Structures are given as C-alpha cells and as structure tokens.
Amino acid sequence: AQRVTQPEKLLSVFKGAPVELKCNYSYSGSPELFWYVQYSRQRLQLLLRHISRESIKGFTADLNKGETSFHLKKPFAQEEDSAMYYCALGGITGGGNKLTFGTGTQLKVEL
C-alpha cells in the first residue's frame, strides 16, 4: 500500500532561516514523488517533482530511496513561502495511477 507521512503539522521559521519540510513514504514499487503547495485562498498546485531534479522558487527536494524520504528544502525562507505543503506519492495500481497525499505541513515564515 502507498503511504506518505509528514510528521509536522506546523513549521514556523524566521525570514532568512533555512527550511526543511519532512516527507517519508512507503511504497513497494518505483516511486514518483511530488510536492504540492496551497497558498492562502489559492488552488492546490504542483511545486516540484523528483524526476525533474529542478529548483522551483528556491526549493529543492532529493529522493532518498534508502531512507524512503523526499524532504523539501530551501536555504533562506521568504515571507511569500508561507503556505500549506503536501508531499505526494504516485504509483501504478490496478491498471491506472493516482497520487497519495500526506497530511500536509503548514509553513509559517515570520518576520
């Protein structure tokens, strides 16, 4: 079964401080990992995906298969980073595929 764990419901950091949002997953196949973000009063949207190995808005995430983790990192937090962040796991089941989401971490960047 697919499972995503985000241990922190709320993470509060000061502007300019480093950010790390934790995500661990459980999946028997070859995982596809994503981070989705929801800013206040906006729709849930894709932030980044592991296969792209890209940096979006200064955020990066590395897939660590040994530790089954996909933590989201940013060296210097900005006020506009305050949002709800969801880690998601994709996989092929029963002939189709879907995303399984974690419970989310609310990031609050304080001045």
Added chain:
Amino acid sequence: DTGVSQDPRHKITKRGQNVTFRCDPISEHNRLYWYRQTLGQGPEFLTYFQNEAQLEKSRLLSDRFSAERPKGSFSTLEIQRTEQGDSAMYLCASTLGGVEKLFFGSGTQLSVL
C-alpha cells in the same frame, strides 16, 4: 480562466438528501480525478477517469457515492443519502497523460447538517 472549474463552490444540505457536484476539466485533459479533503488531512483519492472510462475507485468509497464522465468531458459526483461524515471539501483535478502534473479546481465545500 481556463483552469479546472467546479460547481457549486459551497453546498449545505440536510442529512439524507442527495447532492451532485460538477467538474469541468481543462479541455484537452483526458484524465479526471476526484479527491476528498477533510480538516487537517491531505486530499484523499476517490476515483478517476480516463476519457469516459472510470478506471479506479477507492475501496473506502461507499456505495452511496457515484461518479460519471459522459463523453469524456465534464464529470459529476453524486452522493446519495448524505451523512454528516460526508462533510468535506471535494476536489477535482485533471491532467493530460499521467499524474506528473495534476491541475486542481477550487473545490466544492459540502456541509451536511
């Protein structure tokens, strides 16, 4: 706005009533997903369509829930005999191809009194 559109935005109903939600995906997207989200939780998968075919349905989904996507365009999600536990945000998402990038709608907030 050419994004995913959901209607209505809010729905208040009494327990035992039937409700229907509509989702209009991005026009060229062949896959359409329904998710449910309750307070403090992430989106929970309900079902998905590829064109008009419903390819997967969550085992957690009660028989009171049914979804359709006639002609592979818009989709409807119906809940029969609503219960208070059905109160949630119902999200629709669409994509072209796989799950690499889902585009979400704003959701329908259901409150069952």
